[in-house]
Amino acid sequence: MSTFQDLQLLSDAAYYDRCNYVNYNVDNILKETDKLKDGIYHAKAGNREVPLFKILMTNQCNNDCAYCTNCMKHKYQRAHIGPDALARIYMQYYENNIVEGIFLSSGIIKDADRTMEEMNHAAYLLRNKYSYKGYIHLKVIPGASKDHIKHAMQLADRVSINIEAATKDGLSDLSSTKNYDKDILKRLDWIDRLHKKNHSLASSGHTTQIIVGANEENDEDILNRIDYLKKKYNVLYNYFSSFRPIKGTPLENHEACDNKRTGRLYQMEYLFSKYNFTKKDIVLDDNGFLDLNNDPKYNIALENMDKYPLDVNTAKYKELIKVPGIGLKSARRITHLQKIGRKINNLKQLQELGVNINQCKIFVKVGGSYQSTLL
Incomplete structure (x- = not known):
């Protein structure tokens, strides 16, 4: 394949990694469309859209996450772009005022540390070879070593690690290759401790993401988890990705998540972050879900x-x-x-x-x- 074809394939594969905070207006997510083309993703920043170069180093992976297009069981075309080529292509986009920052994630190249080495090297080239001073967001790979995570935080403005599920059992339902406590929460703790010790490391904070609707977790499970993550690990934002079945993956016949549900979770997360609401305020139905038809703030007031x-x-x-x-x-x-x-x-x-x-x-x-x- 050509570099352009690799670029398109890897930008398509990056679609499900969220870096766009959908705020208090649920209409933002209900109107969400495919905003990713040729590696360019238009993320919201206040009242304007910021074009980001959003891509994976590779869509190869040795994880078996049942919801993911990059799942090792999914038989589809794979691609890989090296750090030098990635840095060079990004700078072409940047110098032509096409993008204003980069969001870099990846499937697994052999193992977590090898993957982080390549991602960090791409960021290193941007900072040192090209003297790039702009925005870099690096995804931390579950299971990566503390040294590689620290190096990523030295290079990036923001880092994130996806917890994917709200509970240990919830992740076990989705993947047999990731350990919730060891591979994810332990790394999140390292990120928080490193940032507390030196605020210049990932100075814009750290975030995470949960896949909504891929397992049996309800909204109460998810809201309890994001409340815990904010208090325990100072997670800046919790992103939500509505599950969509992908043909050829283990969950291809699983029902898609209603975007309204994800929108209500974003609203409740925003109430936690900005409006001083707490877990005790949440109004749920008998099955532990938010009301899809009404703003959670309105329902809380009625209660x-x-x-x-x-x-x-x-x-x-x-x-x-x-x-x-x-x-x-x-x-x-x-x-x-x-x-x-x-x-x-x-x-x-x-x-x-x-x-x-x-x-x-x-x-x-x-x-x-x-x-x-x-x-």
């Missing part, structure tokens, strides 16, 4: 109606951000008006501050009373 309505002219910031329809920015605007002594007298004024009136109106008092219409 706590004894706390409402809040008077928007006296409520504290930490109370306001838990009201459906009131975001971080609008809560700050409301509390700013409180500080300067300006009253909010009707829903229209509240709406002008960026509040979603339809979501919040049953949870707030404006001008001393409920208002169901704009005045």
Whole structure:
């Protein structure tokens, strides 16, 4: 195959590794389309899209992850691109203003350490041969040595290691070649300890990913795990990838995950990260799943109606951000008006501050009373 064909094959194989944080708006993931072409992935960064060169070193692998297109049992075309060629091609993209950063992952080249050596060497060439100062995200391979992980963190702005499942049994259902505690959680602990000791190592933090819907784990299992990962290992983001059956893999006949489910998990993760919600706040059905039809923040508020309505002219910031329809920015605007002594007298004024009136109106008092219409 030509280098271009290898590039396309390896960029296609990288599709399922997430590096794009889907925020509080579930519509972001419901509208998600194939954003990867010729190694270029358009990730969200605030209000703009950032083109990343997103690729695998190889789609060869000796792991048997049942959900993965690169599973060793999957009979399809394999490719490998070396560190020198990868660094050279990336710099061509970068110097022509096609991309602004690189996300590099890989299947397994012989073993975890050999794979990390190649990935690290590609990053080393970028930093030293090409004097590249831009963004690098390196995937840590489960089972890699501490020295290789530290070297990756010296070279990369961000590193990640995919835990893939929320529980040890959940991973066992998907792979017989990965040890949840030893190969993944132990490495995540190393990453966290190395970063705490020297914040210049992977200075933008570390992340992980869970495959949603490939096993019997429910949302409670997943949310318990991400809460643990944040507290125990200071994981910056937990990415979720909706399971999609791939022909020729062991789970080719398994039902695909509803993107709404993944979207609700992202929303709940965002509430943990930015809105000070905790595990105790989560509202689940009898089977341990989030409501697909309603925003989890709305359902949590309904479960706590004894706390409402809040008077928007006296409520504290930490109370306001838990009201459906009131975001971080609008809560700050409301509390700013409180500080300067300006009253909010009707829903229209509240709406002008960026509040979603339809979501919040049953949870707030404006001008001393409920208002169901704009005045």
